[in-house]
Amino acid sequence: MTTKQRKTGLVFFPAFDWAISPTHPEREERLLYTQDQVFEEGLLDFENIIEYKPGMAAAEDINRIHICVPDVKSVTTESHLISAGGAITAGKKVLDGEVDNAFALVRPPGHHAMTVVHGNRGFCNVNIEAIMVEYIRKHYGHKRVAIIDTDCHHGDGTQEIYWHDPDTLYISIHQDGRTLYPGSGFPDEFGGPNALGTTINIPLPPRTSEEGFLYVLDNLILPILDDFKPDLVVNSAGQDNHYTDPITDMRFSAQGYAILNDRLNPDIAVLEGGYSVETALPYINVGIILAMAGIDYSYVTEPDYNAETIRQSSDITKYIEREVELIHDLWKNRNDQKAKLNRSQEFITRNKSIYYDTDGINEEQRETVRLCDDCGGLVTIDSRANFMDRIFAVIVPRRSCPACRQKGEEIFESTGRQTFIHVYFQDRDKDIFIVK
Amino acid sequence: MILGIDVGGTHTDAVLINDMKVIKTAKVSTNHENLIDSFQKITDEILLDENIDALERIVLSTTMSTNAIVQGKVDKVGMILANGPGLAPSHLKINENTQFVSGYVNHRGIKIAETNKSEVASIRDRFREAHIRHVGIVGKFSTRNPELETRIADMIDNDFIHLSFGHRMSGNLNYPRRIATTYLNAAIWTTYNSFVTEVLKFIESIKSDVPTYILKADGGTSEITQSAKYPVGTILSGPAASIMGILSLAEGTEDAIALDIGGTTTDIAIFADGVPLLEPFGVTIEGHKTLTRGLRSQSIGVGGDSKVQYENDTLMIGPERVGPAAAFGGAHPTPTDAMILLGLTDIGDRFMAETAVTRIADKMGVTVEEAARTIFERSCQKIASSVTDMITEVNNKPVYTIHEILEGKKVVPQVLYVVGGPAEPMAARLGELLNCTPFIPRHAEVANAIGAALARTTAEITVLADTEKKLLTIVEEGIQQSITSKFSREDGLFICREKLRERAIKMGAQENDIEMEIIEDQVFNMVRGYYTTGKNIRLKAQIKPGLIAGFGKEAIQ
Numbered sequence: 001m002t003t004k005q006r007k008t009g010l011v012f013f014p015a016f017d018w019a020i021s022p023t024h025p026e027r028e029e030r031l032l033y034t035q036d037q038v039f040e041e042g043l044l045d046f047e048n049i050i051e052y053k054p055g056m057a058a059a060e061d062i063n064r065i066h067i068c069v070p071d072v073k074s075v076t077t078e079s080h081l082i083s084a085g086g087a088i089t090a091g092k093k094v095l096d097g098e099v100d101n102a103f104a105l106v107r108p109p110g111h112h113a114m115t116v117v118h119g120n121r122g123f124c125n126v127n128i129e130a131i132m133v134e135y136i137r138k139h140y141g142h143k144r145v146a147i148i149d150t151d152c153h154h155g156d157g158t159q160e161i162y163w164h165d166p167d168t169l170y171i172s173i174h175q176d177g178r179t180l181y182p183g184s185g186f187p188d189e190f191g192g193p194n195a196l197g198t199t200i201n202i203p204l205p206p207r208t209s210e211e212g213f214l215y216v217l218d219n220l221i222l223p224i225l226d227d228f229k230p231d232l233v234v235n236s237a238g239q240d241n242h243y244t245d246p247i248t249d250m251r252f253s254a255q256g257y258a259i260l261n262d263r264l265n266p267d268i269a270v271l272e273g274g275y276s277v278e279t280a281l282p283y284i285n286v287g288i289i290l291a292m293a294g295i296d297y298s299y300v301t302e303p304d305y306n307a308e309t310i311r312q313s314s315d316i317t318k319y320i321e322r323e324v325e326l327i328h329d330l331w332k333n334r335n336d337q338k339a340k341l342n343r344s345q346e347f348i349t350r351n352k353s354i355y356y357d358t359d360g361i362n363e364e365q366r367e368t369v370r371l372c373d374d375c376g377g378l379v380t381i382d383s384r385a386n387f388m389d390r391i392f393a394v395i396v397p398r399r400s401c402p403a404c405r406q407k408g409e410e411i412f413e414s415t416g417r418q419t420f421i422h423v424y425f426q427d428r429d430k431d432i433f434i435v436k
Numbered sequence: 437m438i439l440g441i442d443v444g445g446t447h448t449d450a451v452l453i454n455d456m457k458v459i460k461t462a463k464v465s466t467n468h469e470n471l472i473d474s475f476q477k478i479t480d481e482i483l484l485d486e487n488i489d490a491l492e493r494i495v496l497s498t499t500m501s502t503n504a505i506v507q508g509k510v511d512k513v514g515m516i517l518a519n520g521p522g523l524a525p526s527h528l529k530i531n532e533n534t535q536f537v538s539g540y541v542n543h544r545g546i547k548i549a550e551t552n553k554s555e556v557a558s559i560r561d562r563f564r565e566a567h568i569r570h571v572g573i574v575g576k577f578s579t580r581n582p583e584l585e586t587r588i589a590d591m592i593d594n595d596f597i598h599l600s601f602g603h604r605m606s607g608n609l610n611y612p613r614r615i616a617t618t619y620l621n622a623a624i625w626t627t628y629n630s631f632v633t634e635v636l637k638f639i640e641s642i643k644s645d646v647p648t649y650i651l652k653a654d655g656g657t658s659e660i661t662q663s664a665k666y667p668v669g670t671i672l673s674g675p676a677a678s679i680m681g682i683l684s685l686a687e688g689t690e691d692a693i694a695l696d697i698g699g700t701t702t703d704i705a706i707f708a709d710g711v712p713l714l715e716p717f718g719v720t721i722e723g724h725k726t727l728t729r730g731l732r733s734q735s736i737g738v739g740g741d742s743k744v745q746y747e748n749d750t751l752m753i754g755p756e757r758v759g760p761a762a763a764f765g766g767a768h769p770t771p772t773d774a775m776i777l778l779g780l781t782d783i784g785d786r787f788m789a790e791t792a793v794t795r796i797a798d799k800m801g802v803t804v805e806e807a808a809r810t811i812f813e814r815s816c817q818k819i820a821s822s823v824t825d826m827i828t829e830v831n832n833k834p835v836y837t838i839h840e841i842l843e844g845k846k847v848v849p850q851v852l853y854v855v856g857g858p859a860e861p862m863a864a865r866l867g868e869l870l871n872c873t874p875f876i877p878r879h880a881e882v883a884n885a886i887g888a889a890l891a892r893t894t895a896e897i898t899v900l901a902d903t904e905k906k907l908l909t910i911v912e913e914g915i916q917q918s919i920t921s922k923f924s925r926e927d928g929l930f931i932c933r934e935k936l937r938e939r940a941i942k943m944g945a946q947e948n949d950i951e952m953e954i955i956e957d958q959v960f961n962m963v964r965g966y967y968t969t970g971k972n973i974r975l976k977a978q979i980k981p982g983l984i985a986g987f988g989k990e991a992i993q
Contacts, residue, residue, distance in 0.1 A: 017837040029960045036543040041522050042612035045725050053834045078838050296524040303548040
């Protein structure tokens with residue numbers, strides 16, 4: 001492990017008075033034992049670990065990246081604003097240079113939340129990492145950002161938000177979508193036509209253990225990061241790959257999470273899922289905090305840890321080695337692939353059905369992107385939830401080219417409210433948000 | 437009639453209080469070699485010609501424990517740590533006699549591994565060989581289940597003078613602090629206990645049945661024989677005496693700032709609704725962060741005698757003090773000298789003050805008066821900005837519920853209490869800078885002794901009920917008992933109040949001083965799979981620092 005101590009900011013917000021429902025995994029108790037362990041280990045007494053109170057995200061912070069239907073207030077509670085605000089606080093402390101890195105240990109999570117928000121899916125309403133990243137870009141200038149999502153579930157929300165963004169590399173490592181919610185995240189989901197290669201999915205077979213995760217980190221994720229050269233690395237730090245997690249089937253450990261964070265060395269980590277509240281989270285979180293702060297974490301283990309009983313099979317090892325090679329090739333050839341795309345049409349459209357499992361909402365969506373060599377491309381979204389409220393959104397990308405901007409303004413101008421309950425104009429370049 | 441005594445760093449002060457009035461004060465120099473001597477001397481002096489039978493209580497504030505630690509006059513302590521997984525042992529080792537044993541309790545108080553009898557026996561032998569007579573036993577999460585610590589004690593086959601248990605130090609979590617607190621408790625145990633024996637012998641010689649108390653770091657009192665069980669509770673009672681003194685000389689229940697401006701430093705304390713704030717985790721002494729409850733205070737290096745220099749176009753005030761003010765024969769100009777020149781105070785030799793400040797004025801290229809004004813202003817600003825920082829820190833304290841984020845109390849002081857030598861000349865300007873009404877209490881010169889005299893007994897208790905394990909733990913009292921799965925928060929609150937009352941009475945509290953407050957009240961459903969398997973109930977109650985019944989409504993005369 002590294003022996004260099006780092007100054008680490010900790011934004012701890014367990015929201016002890018908020019739950020989706022009393023017995024839901026996302027409930028009051030979730031970070032209770034983590035708090036106990038962090039307090040008992042005396043982590044807050046270390047000179048280089050500084051605790052910060054979370055701020056509250058404002059509606060404008062959310063409107064910068066989401067289209068909330070009908071508005072922010074209707075789809076969020078205070079808890080979401082504090083959770084997103086906590087991520088922003090962590091980011092600010094790092095960018096202001098008060099600390100070297102920061103961990104937002106907050107709930108509820110956000111990585112299943114997509115651009116358009118009709119309600120809660122996969123325990124998430126708004127995407128707290130994306131809100132943080134865009135806050136940073138707005139207030140601290142342009143940044144190439146890499147988001148490494150180590151949650152056991154595919155972060156389909158974060159993927160969707162950055163699908164067309166060539167400046168944001170999204171890498172997700174998760175349990176194979178054929179065996180777990182949300183059922184997506186395969187290697188061929190590789191980014192939109194204007195941003196091919198900046199979405200990387202690494203599905204892992206059930207029962208992958210430390211060996212497999214760290215192999216993927218060392219042989220795939222770190223080399224890709226070396227190529228991409230991000231200004232900022234964010235770990236979307238889900239903790240449900242743990243061998244005791246009740247809703248997944250992986251075999252990662254607290255020690256493994258600590259090593260992963262030590263090697264990945266993220267600027268900012270943000271808690272996502274992880275529902276083994278008693279036997280995993282306390283140890284994983286202590287491990288991550290120590291690793292980020294550069295303090296010896298080698299004694300952090302679960303009381304019942306036994307490397308032998310959770311070791312992955314040799315078949316899994318072989319499978320992962322092969323997959324890593326395949327995805328690495330895909331990455332190395334991304335530019336050739338992009339060159340081969342048919343660029344004769346001006347727009348590419350895809351139709352999506354999005355299911356909000358928590359709130360039972362069915363969304364039908366038609367997303368159109370303008371093929372563009374000069375920016376991420378103008379995006380329009382026509383969305384309808386439960387065959388009722390239909391909205392239309394025009395999204396001008398950050399660092400947009402004049403053509404995409406002009407086109408976007410024209411479309412917004414000419415789209416009326418005859419068909420849609422609301423028409424939204426989100427100008428990510430000039431940070432303008434208009435609703436009609 | 438109440439006798440309050442403060443054995444301070446320089447002076448030992450005493451006050452006799454009767455019927456809301458200070459009827460007599462006394463002051464002697466402290467004999468550092470023999471604190472008992474100072475105590476006896478001042479008691480003899482102040483009680484001379486007084487009716488001893490009218491004496492209802494004696495309260496003593498002493499630097500005994502603090503001095504023992506600061507001067508390193510401590511006993512060798514053998515530490516046995518049942519640490520389990522987590523922080524590396526190198527971060528937990530407190531001295532060369534720290535030994536680690538297997539055995540581990542987790543965050544829920546479930547014993548995961550047992551300690552081995554033979555390893556404890558071999559540690560015991562090693563301690564004996566090293567002539568260690570005091571032992572501390574500290575387990576991680578022993579506040580959740582003290583059984584492992586007591587089992588280790590049983591295995592030791594005790595012939596040591598004293599065993600200190602981690603779980604008895606505090607109900608709060610923080611293993612490194614628990615280790616430090618237990619270590620200090622064991623290290624000063626013998627010194628403190630012999631002090632108590634001497635005090636009691638002397639008191640018996642004047643009037644045997646008068647209840648005698650000692651002031652603790654949290655500004656509360658404890659009956660003296662009870663305090664001997666946990667000497668670590670009496671560290672840093674000096675700043676606590678000063679803060680309680682200001683409290684007793686003030687009136688009102690608003691948010692306030694208390695400043696004690698001395699020669700070298702200024703001590704800052706904050707009152708929220710008239711109650712002094714406590715340190716969030718515990719006090720720090722000689723670099724040891726502890727779990728000992730203590731009043732929150734901050735000391736900054738600005739005082740009346742701070743050395744003033746002007747170097748590289750910068751005016752510096754403090755942090756060091758090199759002798760007294762120039763007006764009193766000191767070698768360097770000080771804020772006190774500036775205040776003399778500005779006519780804010782009429783003490784010392786004005787000519788000597790002027791000579792010293794002129795040296796600064798020449799370097800600054802301004803008139804003497806301007807230099808004096810700048811020195812004074814800068815001193816006030818330095819104090820004010822530290823106060824503002826401290827209030828910001830208090831108001832930015834992390835909280836863990838949405839309710840507290842939205843509704844949490846903010847401390848907004850309206851009143852500024854100032855005591856100490858330069859209180860009179862500085863209070864008005866400090867009040868302006870801090871936007872508070874300044875107030876200089878009477879009898880400020882013996883505030884510490886008054887604070888000690890009038891402080892009530894404080895106590896804290898922690899009740900944990902785990903209805904899945906069907907177990908109730910009150911760790912400060914070493915209680916563990918079984919409960920049914922129907923045990924409720926209300927049952928817990930009842931027991932919590934009951935046990936706090938018992939504890940306070942045992943520590944010498946009067947029935948009408950027991951003003952209880954619930955400071956933690958949380959109930960969590962424990963869900964495993966999709967079923968609720970029990971409730972995790974966490975309650976904590978305290979008797980907060982304050983004055984004994986009959987005082988505090990109005991300022992003492």
